[in-house]
Amino acid sequence: MDVESITDAADPRLDDFRDLTDADVRPDRRGIVIAEGVNVVERMVGSPYRMRAVVGVASRLDALRPALAQRDAPAYAVDKWLLSEVVGFRVTRGVLASADRPPALDAAELVAAARRIAVLEGLNDFENLGSLFRNAAAFGVDAVLLDPTCADPLYRRSVRVSMGHVLRIPFAVLPGAWPGALDLLRGHGVTTLALTPRGERPLRELAAPDRWAVLLGAEGPGLAAATLAAADERVRIPMVAGVDSLNVATAAAVAFAQLC
Amino acid sequence: MDVESITDAADPRLDDFRDLTDADVRPDRRGIVIAEGVNVVERMVGSPYRMRAVVGVASRLDALRPALAQRDAPAYAVDKWLLSEVVGFRVTRGVLASADRPPALDAAELVAAARRIAVLEGLNDFENLGSLFRNAAAFGVDAVLLDPTCADPLYRRSVRVSMGHVLRIPFAVLPGAWPGALDLLRGHGVTTLALTPRGERPLRELAAPDRWAVLLGAEGPGLAAATLAAADERVRIPMVAGVDSLNVATAAAVAFAQLC
Known part of the structure; x- marks a missing residue:
């Protein structure tokens, strides 16, 4: 897992995670599923969903290193203030991941x-x-x-x-x-x-x-x-x-x- | 049940309900128990707790009229803006009641x-x-x-x-x-x-x-x-x-x- 540091809240690589409070009702975001927290991100890794990106503070990304080694999604390290600024609320779980919404099952x-x-x-x-x-x-x-x-x-x-x-x-x-x-x-x-x-x-x-x-x-x-x-x-x-x-x-x- | 209208947020009769977000940890409030919403206030009426006061918007006080007839706690009608101002957050349930905390059981x-x-x-x-x-x-x-x-x-x-x-x-x-x-x-x-x-x-x-x-x-x-x-x-x-x-x-x- 290669981790890239991001220090600019406007970086487009963070777009999956921007303004999350109403993200799920925005038409342009309906295709993205968000996981929050180490446990849930681990479960996303173990799911059939195609992961898009992971963003979090260094300690949480470290905790996820063994899990994320199984996927090739990019991982971005940020500090907690920048993370909260991007997401739009105070992130207490320190890490988020995004995945593509899969086609509906029959x-x-x-x-x-x-x-x-x-x-x-x-x-x-x-x-x-x-x-x-x-x-x-x-x-x-x-x-x-x-x-x-x-x-x-x-x-x-x-x-x-x-x-x-x-x-x-x-x-x-x-x-x-x-x-x-x-x-x-x-x-x-x-x-x-x-x-x-x-x-x-x-x-x-x-x-x-x-x-x-x-x-x-x-x-x-x-x-x-x-x-x-x-x-x-x-x-x-x-x-x-x-x-x-x-x-x-x-x-x-x-x-x-x-x-x- | 007599209902008195209150239009001044500073009215001392509303003190039980003031700044509730941290009320329960303030030493001067440890003795007061708060119930929120019609169902919970009804259950407080049916409990052994000594009720102190009820405050709410008119429609919720009306819904509680049969229950409150069993108690002699004063009821105060306020509008929803004043209620939220007193309580310190947006009150969605429209009515609150206070009771004295009873002595600890053995x-x-x-x-x-x-x-x-x-x-x-x-x-x-x-x-x-x-x-x-x-x-x-x-x-x-x-x-x-x-x-x-x-x-x-x-x-x-x-x-x-x-x-x-x-x-x-x-x-x-x-x-x-x-x-x-x-x-x-x-x-x-x-x-x-x-x-x-x-x-x-x-x-x-x-x-x-x-x-x-x-x-x-x-x-x-x-x-x-x-x-x-x-x-x-x-x-x-x-x-x-x-x-x-x-x-x-x-x-x-x-x-x-x-x-x-």
């Missing part, structure tokens, strides 16, 4: 190859989305499917909260009308389990099907009535009455732990 | 009365602490015990993330040397289960003891070696190799779900 191919699936409806909170991918990775979920209204899992905050696992668990948007698109799962012999506080059966009483998909809705509204009706089973995590439902990523972790 | 009394306990070691992230109380409430945990190095669960951000459940689940700091203080649990016939990725037994294979305490360490370092050694059992949540451990509050939720 949902049917993912379903055909997966045994354990998470299906997300209406999840538009980037942190919940990131946490969910982290929990899916912990329990060996093979693929994540999104309805057309979910937020983009490759948004910077989601990547960070996922600890980079969003770069490693394959995901796809389910095509076609919702929730009719769930027929794709049934067609592949995958049992769909809608997780809802009003589920008729406690999840722990269910013998895990050979191939399953847990359907999860956004905190607050939960799954839509049509989605609940379209699922093979409606299951619940038994909870104390009068307590708000769990955070969606936490509920997912409990479900994955019981099914995996 | 750990031995809590242990004597509880069947399901969470014991926290070194948890100093306010959001993890809050999430953990929320999850403890969802699964009916009776009490939370803290080692002397944990952060204060009554800090504003922790109260908010807990959805107010930190005001309802009794907690206490375990007195004396750590982890020797765990003897208090054993003395009451409570089985201590240390949750650790290196636990010799998967949690789901354990028949839940009649009275149990799950010991949880901070994300990253995990439980100290002496704490692991002091526990009756070391249990693990089976996870995919090479994935970082779960967030501590998420791990706690998985454990509570399997034990409750």
